[in-house]
Amino acid sequence: MDSEALKKYSALHPKPAGLTLQYGTAGFRANAGQLDHVMFRMGLLAVLRSKAIVSTIGVMVTASHNPEEDNGVKLVDPLGEMLHPSWEEYATQLANAEERELQKIITEICQKAAVNQHKDASVFIGRDTRPSSEKLSQSVIDGISVLGGQYHDYGLVTTPQLHYLVCCQNTQGQYGKATLEGYYEKLSKAFTELIKQSLSPGESQRHLKIDCANGIGALKLSEMEPYFPKEILIHLYNDGTKEKLNHLCGADYVKVHQKPPRGLDMKPNERCCSFDGDADRIVYYYKDATGHFHLIDGDKIATLISIFLKELLAKVGQTLEMAVVQTAYANGSSTRYLEETLKVPVHCVKTGVKHLHHKAQEFDVGVYFEANGHGTVLFSKAAETKIRQLAKEEKDDGKREAAKVLANMIDLINQTVGDAVSDMLVIEAILALKGLTVEQWDTIYTDLPNRLLKVQVADRRVIDTTDAERRAVTPPGLQEKIDALVKKYKLSRAFVRPSGTEDVVRIYAEADTQENADALAHEVSLAVYNLAGGKGAPPQP
Numbered sequence: 381m382d383s384e385a386l387k388k389y390s391a392l393h394p395k396p397a398g399l400t401l402q403y404g405t406a407g408f409r410a411n412a413g414q415l416d417h418v419m420f421r422m423g424l425l426a427v428l429r430s431k432a433i434v435s436t437i438g439v440m441v442t443a444s445h446n447p448e449e450d451n452g453v454k455l456v457d458p459l460g461e462m463l464h465p466s467w468e469e470y471a472t473q474l475a476n477a478e479e480r481e482l483q484k485i486i487t488e489i490c491q492k493a494a495v496n497q498h499k500d501a502s503v504f505i506g507r508d509t510r511p512s513s514e515k516l517s518q519s520v521i522d523g524i525s526v527l528g529g530q531y532h533d534y535g536l537v538t539t540p541q542l543h544y545l546v547c548c549q550n551t552q553g554q555y556g557k558a559t560l561e562g563y564y565e566k567l568s569k570a571f572t573e574l575i576k577q578s579l580s581p582g583e584s585q586r587h588l589k590i591d592c593a594n595g596i597g598a599l600k601l602s603e604m605e606p607y608f609p610k611e612i613l614i615h616l617y618n619d620g621t622k623e624k625l626n627h628l629c630g631a632d633y634v635k636v637h638q639k640p641p642r643g644l645d646m647k648p649n650e651r652c653c654s655f656d657g658d659a660d661r662i663v664y665y666y667k668d669a670t671g672h673f674h675l676i677d678g679d680k681i682a683t684l685i686s687i688f689l690k691e692l693l694a695k696v697g698q699t700l701e702m703a704v705v706q707t708a709y710a711n712g713s714s715t716r717y718l719e720e721t722l723k724v725p726v727h728c729v730k731t732g733v734k735h736l737h738h739k740a741q742e743f744d745v746g747v748y749f750e751a752n753g754h755g756t757v758l759f760s761k762a763a764e765t766k767i768r769q770l771a772k773e774e775k776d777d778g779k780r781e782a783a784k785v786l787a788n789m790i791d792l793i794n795q796t797v798g799d800a801v802s803d804m805l806v807i808e809a810i811l812a813l814k815g816l817t818v819e820q821w822d823t824i825y826t827d828l829p830n831r832l833l834k835v836q837v838a839d840r841r842v843i844d845t846t847d848a849e850r851r852a853v854t855p856p857g858l859q860e861k862i863d864a865l866v867k868k869y870k871l872s873r874a875f876v877r878p879s880g881t882e883d884v885v886r887i888y889a890e891a892d893t894q895e896n897a898d899a900l901a902h903e904v905s906l907a908v909y910n911l912a913g914g915k916g917a918p919p920q921p
Contacts, residue, residue, distance in 0.1 A: 381483075381486065381497065381527065382526070383483055385526050386482065386483060386486075386526055386527075387483075389420070389522055389523075389526045390417075390420070390479055390482055391479070392420075392522070393416050393417045393419070393420035393421075393519055393522065393523075394416075394417060394479065395417040395476075395477075395478070395479065396414055396417070399414055399476075400476045401414075401418060401472070401475050401476065402472055403463075403468045403469075403471035403472045403475065404468075404880050405462070405732045405733060405734060405880065406443075406444065406452060406454065407440075407452050407453050407454025407455065407463075407471075408422075408452050408453050408454075408471075408475060409443045409444075409446055409450060409451070409452035410450065410451070410452070411449060411450055411451075412449060412450060412451040412510065412511075412512035412516065413512075415451055415452070415453070415512075415516060416515075416516065416519050417475075418453060418475045419441065419453055419516045419517070419519035419520045419523070420519045420520070420522050420523040421474045421475055421477075421482075421523060422439055422453050422455065422471065422474075422475075422520060422523065423439065423503070423519065423520040423521060423522060423523020423524040423525075423526075423527075423529075424474065424486065424523040424524075424526065424527055425455065425467070425470060425471055425474055425489075425523075426438075426439050426455055426501075426503045426520075426523075426524060426529070427501040427503065427523070427524055427527040427528070427529035428470075428486070428489055428490065428493070428495050428501075428527070429455065429457075429463075429467055430499075430501035430502055430503060430529065431495050431496055431497065431499040431500075431501045432493045432494065432495045432496075433458060434499055435458035435502075435550045436458065436502040436503065436504055436546055436549045436550055437455060437456065437457065437458070437501075437502070437503050437504070437546070438455065438456030438457075438460075438503070438504045438505075438506070438542045438543065438545070438546040439453060439454075439455055439456070439503055439504070439505050439506075439517075439520050440453065440454050440455075440456060440505075440506050440507070440539050440542045440543075440658075441453050441505070441506070441507040441508065441513050441516050441517045441520065442454075442507065442508040442510075442513070442539055442657070442658040443508075443510070443657070444539070444656055444657050444658045444660065444661075445593070445626055445630055445631070445632035445633075445656040445657050445658075445661070446626070446657070447624075447625075447626060447627070448510055448511070448624045448625040448626065448627070449512075450510075451510055451512050451513060451516055453516070453520070454539075455467070455471070456504075456542060456543050456546045457546075458546065458547075458550040459546075459547050459550060459551070459796065460543035460544060460546050460547035460555075460795075460796025460797060461543075461737065461796065461797075462733065462734050462737070462797075465734075466493075467493070470489045470492075470493070473485055473489075474486070474489070500529075500530065501524075501527065501528070501529035501530065502529065502530045502531070502532075502549075503524050503529055503530070503531045503532075504531070504532050504534060504542060504545055504546050504549065505517055505520055505521065505524075505531055505532070505533045505534065506534045506535070506536075506537035506539070506541065506542035506545075507535065507536060507537070508536070508538075508539075508595060508596045508625075508657060508658050509536060509594075509595055509596050509599065509620055509625065510625060517533065521533065534560070536596060536599060537560065537596070537600070538596050538597060538600050538658055538659035538660070538799070538800070538801065539658040539659065539660045539797070540659065540660050540794050540796070540797050540798065540799030540800070540801070540802065541560065541563055541600065541799075543794070543796040543797040543799075544556065544563055544794055544796055544799075545558050545559075545560075545563070546796075547796045548562065560600075560603070564603070564604045564607045565607065566791055567604075567607075567791075567792055567794075567801070567802060567805060568604065568607035568608055568609075569791070570788040570789070570791035570792035571608070571609070571788075571792055571805045571808075571809055572608075572609045573784075573788045574785065574788050574789070574792065574809040574812075574813065575609055575611055575612070575808075575809055575812055575813075576609075577785075577813065578809075578812035578813045578815070585610070585611055585612065585613045586611060586612050586613065586808065586812060587613050587614075587615065587650070587651070588612065588613070588614050588615070588651050588652070588653065588804075588808065589614075589615045589617060589644060589646070589650060589651070589652040589653075590614055590615065590616050590617065590652070590653055590654070590655065590804070591617050591618050591629050591630065591634070591640075591641040591643070591644050591652070591653070591654040591655070592616055592617065592618050592619050592620065592655055592659075593618055593625065593626050593629050593630030593631065593633075593641075593654065593655055593656055593657050594618045594619070594620040594622075594623050594624060594625045594626065594627065594629060594630075594657075595620060595625050595626065595630070595655065595656070595657040595658065595659065596657070596658060596659055597655035597659035597800060597801070598616050598618070598619035598620050599620070600659065600801065601614060601616060601801065602616070602619075604801065612808060617641070617643050617644040618630075618641060618642075618643050618644070623642075623643065625657050626656070626657045627642075628641060628642040629641035629642055629643060629644075629654065630654055630655065630656045630657055631654040631655055631656040631661040631662055631663045631752070631753050631800070632656050632661070632752065633654075634654045634663055634665060634675065635663050635675065635677060635751070635752055635753065636832075638673065638675055639673055640652070640665065640667075640673060641654055646666070646667045647667070648666075648667050648668060648669050648671070649666055649667070649668065649669070649817065649818065649819055650666060650667075650818075651664065651666060651811075651818045652664065652665055652666060653665070653804060653807075655800040655801075656753075656800070659799070659800040659801060660754055660797060660798045660799060660800060661678075661752055661753040661754040661798060661800060662681070662753045662800040662803045662804055662807075663675060663676065663677050663678070663681075663752075663753040664676035664680075664681070664807065664818065664821075666818045666819065666822070668819065674819075674822050676818070676821065676822055677711075677751050677752070677753060678749035678750050678751045678752055678753045678754065678755055679706070679710050679711050679714035679749065679751050679827075680714065680821070680822070680824065680825075681749055681753065681755065681803065681807060682704055682706070682714070682718075682747050682748070682749035682755060683714055683717060683718060683722075683824055683825070684807065684810055684811075684821055684824070685747055685757060685806065685807075685810065686702070686704055686718060686722060686724055686747050687722060687824070688810045688813075688814065689702060689745060689747070689757070689786075689789070690702060690722060690724060692782045692785055692786050692789075693745070693786075695778060695779065695782035696767070696770060696779055696782045696783050696786065697779055698766060698767075698770070700744035700745060700763050700766070701743050701744045701745070702724060702725075702743060702744065702745040702746075702747070703724065703725045703726070703727055703740075703742075703743045703745075703746055703747070704718050704724055704725070704726045704727070704746075704747045704748070705726075705727050705728075705729060705736045705739045705740045705746060705747070705748035706726060706727070706728055706729075706736075706748070706749075707728065707729060707730065707731045707735075707736065707750060707751070707848070707849070708728060708731070708848055708849050708850045708875050708877070708888065709731065709750065709751045709752075709888055710728075710751055711751065711827045711828055711830065711890065712828045712871065712873060712890055713825045713826060713827050713828050714825065714827075716825075717824065717825040721825075727739055728848040728850070729848050730848050730849050731750075731849060731877065731880075732880070733750070733754060733797070733798065736748040736749075736750065736755070737758070737797075740757075740758045741758055741760075743758075743760070744759070744760045744762065744763035745757065745758070745759055745760075745763060746758040749798075753798075753800075753803075754798040755798045755803070756793055756794060756795060756796075756797065756798050756799065756802070756803070757789075757793050757795070758795050759790055759793075759795065764790055767783050767786045767787055767790065768783075768787050768790075770783035771783040771784040771786070771787040785813075789806070789809075792805055792806055792809065793806060828871055828890040828891065828892070828897075829890065829891060829892070829893055829894035829896070829897040830888065830889060830890035830891075830897050831888075831889050831890075831894075831897045831898050831900075831901035832886065832887065832888055832901075833886075833887040833889075833901045833902070833904075833905050833919070834879070834884040834885065834886050834887065835884060835885045835887065835905045835908045835909050835912075835914055835919055836883065836884050836914065836915040836916055837883055837884065837885055837908070837909075837912050837913050837914055837915055838883065838913040838915055839883060839913065840878035840879060840882075840883045840884065840885060841878065842854060842855055842912050842913055843855070843858075843876060843877065843878045843885055843908075843912055845875075845876075845877050845878075849875060849877045850875045851875070852875075852876055855911050855912050857911055858876070858907060858908070858911045858912065861907045861911065862874055862875070862876070862904055862907065865900060865903045865904055865907070866900065868900070869891040869892065869896045869897075869899075869900050870891060870892040870896070871890070871891060871892045872889070872890060872891035872892070872896065872897075872900055873889070873890055874887070874888065874889040874890075874900055874901065874904045875887075875888055876888075876904065876908055883915075885908050885912060887901055887904050887905050887908065888901075889901035889904055898921075899921075902919060902921045905919040906918065906919055
């Protein structure tokens with residue numbers, strides 16, 4: 381390691397005094413002005429990680445659904461998964477190190493993680509459309525170059541595309557070609573094969589309105605459009621040419637505010653969907669004949685996909701184990717429908733994509749979605765091999781055809797991470813094949829009314845939870861209080877959990893009516909305020 385070069389370059393990317401940041405599920409996120417040193421140092425870390433496991437590592441510059449003035453960075457591990465937890469710790473240490481300690485901390489990481497300095501390093505870089513992203517990705521490149529790493533800068537890509545590219549590279553092309561064309565071709569070929577079987581001659585085109593959050597999704601969908609079969613017509617809104625990223629639009633806005641984004645005009649029963657800023661989340665919605673807005677969130681997406689896959693697995697006649705993974709935020713109606721009507725096992729895990737992904741890997745077919753619209757489906761190696769073999773060799777026509785549909789589904793799904801483009805195509809294919817309207821999909825089950833609140837506290841660490849965050853262990857007396865409040869309402873449940881990013885406690889409540897859900901959420905927020913050190917004025921109903 382050239383310590384003079386490290387010193388020289390590090391001085392060009394100085395750390396603001398007194399700033400400490402934490403690498404979490406979403407990597408680092410902050411105001412873009414505070415991130416230059418972090419980007420440089422994540423370039424360094426990506427090289428170390430690459431040398432340690434002799435694979436290509438990804439660095440994505442994005443802050444997803446955050447406001448445009450923020451930015452962030454996350455590292456992508458070899459199979460397109462999130463950075464290993466032990467390295468999240470190194471990322472935090474490196475980002476917060478004072479300039480004079482940088483060399484020492486790099487040496488320590490090399491010792492702890494058995495990094496062979498003589499190995500080659502390879503890093504893929506991608507970025508979103510934020511005004512700050514280009515300069516910040518240049519800082520990442522500076523970090524990679526100082527430690528002698530090789531890099532390929534893919535420029536503007538969605539977050540899931542970078543995950544996909546990294547996985548293709550490290551599987552020597554088994555997962556696909558490590559180019560954007562390769563991504564477009566793989567997905568559109570599978571989609572075209574699926575949709576072929578659903579269209580009766582003379583059937584009209586399928587229209588879909590897409591709110592692109594004024595982000596990268598618009599650019600990439602425009603690039604992909606020529607690959608789509610002519611049967612599907614997409615109409616892009618909030619394409620980034622006029623307005624600010626994520627401002628009054630995007631999946632997060634629509635989910636939180638339960639209303640359509642600005643700039644998208646909806647007619648009754650038209651299918652509409654929203655991506656988030658880096659295109660790794662998707663929610664659907666529509667207006668009914670009376671003009672009432674209906675949101676179709678991650679829970680209903682998971683349910684639609686589960687119904688479809690379960691039918692196919694039954695037709696194929698293999699004993700493949702399928703399960704759905706949710707968090708405590710999943711609507712109670714979805715859990716009940718999946719377990720009782722569909723008879724599919726449901727597992728609840730802590731909030732955070734890495735927990736869902738990890739659990740879903742335990743099954744032959746693992747479907748996971750967060751209510752916010754981030755999710756995907758994982759197929760075990762054994763299940764995938766079996767399905768592809770049946771699609772080629774099975775003598776029984778019905779079984780073979782079902783296996784072919786499953787094989788195309790495997791190709792259409794981005795198994796590395798939730799991907800709005802891929803999930804959208806999966807949903808469109810299923811609706812077409814099952815002949816479902818958006819309204820019929822929505823009425824599979826009725827969501828229980830719910831309410832999300834947050835309470836500011838002096839220190840969020842006073843709340844500790846267990847049972848996949850569904851019960852509070854501390855402070856003493858809080859869970860007993862919540863239990864007593866829940867008993868007052870029908871079909872109700874409530875839980876509290878500390879935020880991963882700020883000193884607030886998040887509260888979720890659901891009940892038989894909106895009025896009761898609101899009342900329960902308010903009473904729980906008062907309990908949190910009183911027992912967990914609330915700050916400022918007490919919560920108002």
